[in-house]
Every structure is written in structure tokens, then in C-alpha cells.
Amino acid sequence: MNSVTRSVIGPVLGLWARDFRVLRREWLPFFLRTIMNPLLTVFVFTYVLPRSGQHLPVAAGAMNFATVLVPGLVAVAMVFTGVSAVALPLSIELGATREIEDRVLAPVPLYTVPMAKVAFGAFQGMLAGAAIFPIVMVLPATEVHVRVANFPLLALFLFLASWTAASLGLFLGTAVRPAQIGLMFAVILTPITFLGCVYYPWASLGPIPWLQYGVLINPLVYMSEGLRIALTPDVPHMAPIATAVMLTLLASFLTFLGVRGFVRRVVA
Amino acid sequence: MSVAVRVRDITKTYPGAPPVVALAGISLDVTAGTIYGLLGPNGAGKTTTIGICTTRVCATSGTAEVAGRVLGRDDVEVRRRIGVAAQALTLDRACTVGENLYYHCRYFGMNRHDSRQRADALLERFRIADRRDALPSQLSGGLAQRAQVARAIAHHPEVLFLDEPTAGLDPQSRLALWDLVRGLRDDGITVVLTTHYMEEADRLCERVAIVDHGRILAEGTPEEIKRDAGGSSIVDVAFGGDRMAARAAVASMPGVKDVQESERGLRLVVDADGSVVPRVVSALAEYHLTDLRVTEPSLESVFIGLTGRDIRE
Numbered sequence: 001m002n003s004v005t006r007s008v009i010g011p012v013l014g015l016w017a018r019d020f021r022v023l024r025r026e027w028l029p030f031f032l033r034t035i036m037n038p039l040l041t042v043f044v045f046t047y048v049l050p051r052s053g054q055h056l057p058v059a060a061g062a063m064n065f066a067t068v069l070v071p072g073l074v075a076v077a078m079v080f081t082g083v084s085a086v087a088l089p090l091s092i093e094l095g096a097t098r099e100i101e102d103r104v105l106a107p108v109p110l111y112t113v114p115m116a117k118v119a120f121g122a123f124q125g126m127l128a129g130a131a132i133f134p135i136v137m138v139l140p141a142t143e144v145h146v147r148v149a150n151f152p153l154l155a156l157f158l159f160l161a162s163w164t165a166a167s168l169g170l171f172l173g174t175a176v177r178p179a180q181i182g183l184m185f186a187v188i189l190t191p192i193t194f195l196g197c198v199y200y201p202w203a204s205l206g207p208i209p210w211l212q213y214g215v216l217i218n219p220l221v222y223m224s225e226g227l228r229i230a231l232t233p234d235v236p237h238m239a240p241i242a243t244a245v246m247l248t249l250l251a252s253f254l255t256f257l258g259v260r261g262f263v264r265r266v267v268a
Numbered sequence: 269m270s271v272a273v274r275v276r277d278i279t280k281t282y283p284g285a286p287p288v289v290a291l292a293g294i295s296l297d298v299t300a301g302t303i304y305g306l307l308g309p310n311g312a313g314k315t316t317t318i319g320i321c322t323t324r325v326c327a328t329s330g331t332a333e334v335a336g337r338v339l340g341r342d343d344v345e346v347r348r349r350i351g352v353a354a355q356a357l358t359l360d361r362a363c364t365v366g367e368n369l370y371y372h373c374r375y376f377g378m379n380r381h382d383s384r385q386r387a388d389a390l391l392e393r394f395r396i397a398d399r400r401d402a403l404p405s406q407l408s409g410g411l412a413q414r415a416q417v418a419r420a421i422a423h424h425p426e427v428l429f430l431d432e433p434t435a436g437l438d439p440q441s442r443l444a445l446w447d448l449v450r451g452l453r454d455d456g457i458t459v460v461l462t463t464h465y466m467e468e469a470d471r472l473c474e475r476v477a478i479v480d481h482g483r484i485l486a487e488g489t490p491e492e493i494k495r496d497a498g499g500s501s502i503v504d505v506a507f508g509g510d511r512m513a514a515r516a517a518v519a520s521m522p523g524v525k526d527v528q529e530s531e532r533g534l535r536l537v538v539d540a541d542g543s544v545v546p547r548v549v550s551a552l553a554e555y556h557l558t559d560l561r562v563t564e565p566s567l568e569s570v571f572i573g574l575t576g577r578d579i580r581e
Binding site: 007010013015017089101102107266 | 319322323324325345350352354357358359361363372373376377419
């Protein structure tokens with residue numbers, strides 16, 4: 001380990017320690033924010049509707065809806081965590097309060113601070129995924145078919161999906177002013193979620209080709225499909241290699257944009 | 269004596285339509301172990317100068333060195349050697365006062381034990397130990413500023429930059445902060461501060477640069493600046509009579525260096541020997557003199573003499 005690496009590790013551990021302290025203090029809001037959307041989605045679509053005799057049409061591959069939802073909702077939880085854990089605080093800290101300044105003045109290269117944010121956001125994304133996993137497994141009235149055949153593949157897609165979510169958060173946090181946060185949820189997060197292959201596998205979009213290809217710019221599509229590969233391989237899904245490559249490219253690109261945006265915001 | 273901050277021909281133009289020239293060429297040297305003041309009105313370029321010296325603003329041209337490291341080439345090492353307390357309150361609002369100090373130490377690579385000890389020592393020294401668990405939003409302005417300075421020196425910097433450290437503080441908190449700053453200087457820390465308070469520059473700073481419109485108008489010890497300005501007093505007079513005639517009456521008087529029209533009458537720059545004022549009074553008596561105010565030689569009178577206006581205008 002050279003001296004540059006060593007002199008960066010201490011400050012980065014400090015940045016994470018600070019974020020972890022704030023997370024521990026706010027664990028209840030974090031937990032509620034994370035589980036509310038998946039909890040209600042699963043409750044209404046896989047418990048209330050089946051129990052009241054209103055069966056949803058089964059998606060391609062003859063898999064039940066509850067099973068389709070599992071990877072999708074884990075991916076949604078990650079995206080919402082990436083935004084609420086990285087973008088929201090960052091937008092405020094970069095804005096009027098300039099709270100980020102003390103961390104920007106740490107004796108490390110400027111890109112270290114946003115990179116540490118992404119890493120911690122990815123960690124929070126994993127926590128969010130873990131928090132909702134029991135819900136999507138247990139609550140549905142119908143049987144859920146989750147089968148992890150390949151643990152390294154699961155680890156890979158969890159890593160790539162949480163990195164993508166956190167880097168999206170970094171990008172949005174540096175690009176969106178605090179006053180536009182509400183707008184961001186409406187015009188970015190809502191379409192990303194509904195068109196993110198969360199409630200249906202990508203393959204089932206075959207009859208609507210323009211949509212099937214249109215959604216390919218949506219990072220959540222690859223997050224959902226990647227987790228589908230790892231968790232519910234019996235549901236139709238994208239090719240593992242293509243999904244992993246796309247996630248890597250998108251996460252790298254979003255990280256690049258986010259770091260560049262961060263540096264532009266803190267150095268005049 | 270070594271130089272802690274060396275700035276040469278720094279300019280800064282913020283892009284935009286139209287571009288804003290914040291610094292039009294500034295050069296200065298700050299001797300290590302002294303308190304140096306940048307004095308000027310809002311928008312003079314003080315904060316931009318500090319921003320460049322603290323790696324947060326890129327100069328358009330010119331060079332700067334802080335603690336022996338070149339800005340723009342060795343920013344990480346500069347940051348390791350400087351402390352910064354910004355004008356706005358930048359304490360981490362999600363953390364308590366104690367945590368602000370503790371995590372700051374961690375950002376500078378100190379381990380947990382040392383960080384905790386350092387935070388405790390600073391809380392005591394800056395007399396904010398009883399507010400350790402308070403959030404920044406619960407602090408008064410004076411306490412928040414103290415906490416911010418405590419945080420800025422937590423990693424033992426060589427040079428401390430304070431941007432308007434006493435703006436908005438009550439007189440008592442201001443005096444307390446001056447004592448703190450002198451104490452830090454006595455510890456060997458070089459202090460560079462900006463202020464638009466004449467008195468602060470005069471009483472706290474060992475050297476002062478008067479800055480306006482992105483240029484340094486005068487530089488030296490407060491005594492040198494006042495002496496070099498020729499020991500002028502400013503006499504503001506208000507009267508009801510004809511201004512043009514009154515102006516003519518005083519302009520040619522011996523000892524009167526300059527006459528400007530002001531809101532309520534005239535502003536005279538006169539020799540500070542005390543002989544001029546009685547003659548001005550008698551000359552203006554027939555113009556219905558209603559008020560007269562004499563500003564003795566001070567940084568304020570120098571500033572008015574250099575720029576033709578008050579620093580607060």
C-alpha cells in the first residue's frame with residue numbers, strides 16, 4: 001500500500017463513520033421510508049387482490065405475480081434509497097447551507113468525497129434490499145418461487161444494482177437544486193419505477209416493441225432483470241452477461257457525471 | 269521571518285453574461301505567526317481571495333502559495349495545512365457540536381481515540397463543552413462561530429482562514445472571538461481574516477490590506493496605512509445654505525485637501541492637526557451650519573480618502 005492510498009483510507013473511514021452515525025440516528029425514518037412502498041405494493045397486489053378474487057393476469061412464463069415482484073421491489077427499494085440517502089442530503093449540503101464544505105476541505109483528492117458517498121449509498125441500498133426481502137417473501141397469499149442457484153451471481157448483481165442506484169443518487173443530488181426535489185420525484189423517479197420492469201419481466205414487453213426498446217435507457221430495468229437472474233431464474237430474464245455489462249456501463253457513467261457535477265458545485 | 273501565504277498577481281473572473289471580475293490583480297505576503305486582515309466592503313473580492321487560498325476557487329491567472337505548497341498543483345497538501353471557518357455557518361447540521369469536531373478530526377486521518385481526545389480538548393478550550401450534544405441549529409451566533417473556529421483548528425493547521433468571523437455578532441461575542449484569535453496566533457498559527465469592520469482590522473490585525481473592486485488600495489500595519497494616508501481627518505458638514513458657494517469658501521482654505529459633495533452638505537478631507545476645523549466652522553457659519561462631524565485619522569478615514577465612500581455604503 002503506497003502512502004497516497006494510506007493517506008486516503010483514514011479520511012474515507014471518517015466520512016463513512018459520519019454517514020453511519022447519521023444513519024443510526026435516523027434508522028427509523030430510513031426503515032419506514034424503505035419498506036412503505038414495497039410493503040403496500042405487495043399487500044395490495046399479492047394479498048388483497050388474490051384474496052378478494054381479483055386475479056391479475058399472469059405475466060409471460062406462467063409465473064405468479066408475487067414471484068415477479070420480488071426482484072423488482074428489491075431493485076425499487078435500492079433506487080429509492082440511492083435517491084433518499086444520497087441525492088436528498090447532498091442536494092441540501094451543496095445548496096444554501098454549504099455543509100459539505102468541511103468534508104470538501106479534507107486532505108484528499110476532491111473526487112474522494114462523492115465516491116465515498118456512492119459507496120455508502122450502495123451499502124444503504126443493500127440494507128434496504130435486505131429490509132424488504134422478508135416482506136416480499138412472506139406476505140403474499142400465493143406461493144413465491146425464489147431460488148438462488150448461483151451465489152456469486154447474486155453477489156455480483158446486488159453489488160452492481162446498489163452501485164447503480166447510489167450513483168444515480170449522486171448524479172441527481174448534484175444536478176437537482178433543493179427547490180426542484182419534488183419535481184425530480186414526479187418526472188424522474190415515477191417513470192423510472194413504472195417503466196423499470198419491476199411489475200413485469202422485460203421479455204413480457206415483446207408485444208409492445210417501441211416500449212421494450214425504449215425502456216432500455218432506464219437503469220432500473222437492468223437492476224430488476226439482474227436480480228431476477230439471481231433470485232428468480234425461472235422467470236424470463238435478460239442474458240446475464242449483457243445485463244452485467246449494461247449495469248457496469250450505466251453505473252460508471254452516472255458515477256462519472258455525479259463526480260464531475262460535485263466538483264463543479266464545490267470549486268468555483 | 270517565513271511567509272505563510274504568498275499571493276502574486278491573482279485575478280479571478282467569474283464567467284457569465286456579463287462576466288464578473290472579482291479580482292483584478294492581487295499580490296500579498298502574510299508573515300507566519302501574524303494576524304493579517306483583508307478589509308473592504310461586501311463584494312470587494314475578500315472572500316474570493318480566501319477561496320483561492322483555500323482551494324475552493326480556481327484563480328483565472330496568477331500564483332498562490334500557502335504553507336509552502338503551490339495552489340492548483342498541491343491542493344491536498346494545502347488542505348492538510350490550513351483551517352477554514354467560512355462566513356456562513358457550515359457546521360454539519362445532522363451532527364452534534366461534539367460530533368462536528370470529532371468527525372472533522374477523522375476526515376484528517378486521526379484515529380478514533382485521538383479524535384475523541386482532541387474534540388474534548390477543543391470543547392473545553394472554546395468553552396462550549398456544555399453544548400457538546402447540542403445540534404448546530406440550537407446554538408447562538410456567537411457559540412456557533414466559536415464551534416466553527418474550534419473545528420477549523422482541530423487538525424493543527426499552520427494557517428487559519430476566517431471569513432468575516434464576527435459579522436452579525438454582538439459586541440461581547442466579538443471581543444471574545446478576538447481574544448480567541450489572538451490566543452491562536454500566540455500558539456503559532458498564522459491567521460488570515462476578512463472583515464468590513466474598521467475597528468476589527470485596526471485593533472486585531474498586525475497587517476491589513478484594504479481591498480476594493482478586486483484590488484489592494486493600501487497595505488501595511490494599521491499605523492503605516494494611517495500615516496501614509498497623510499494623517500487626514502474627515503469633516504462632514506451639513507448646512508442649509510448654497511452648496512456651491514460654501515464649497516468655494518472652504519476649498520481654497522489651507523489644510524483642506526479635498527472637498528466632495530455629500531448627501532446633506534459637504535465632506536472635507538483635511539489635515540489632522542486640529543487647526544482646520546475651527547476655520548471651517550467660522551467660514552460656514554453664514555451658510556446655516558446645522559451639523560459637523562469629525563472623523564479622526566483611522567482606517568475609516570483612509571478608506572473614505574481612498575474610495576470616496578463609506579465602507580458600509
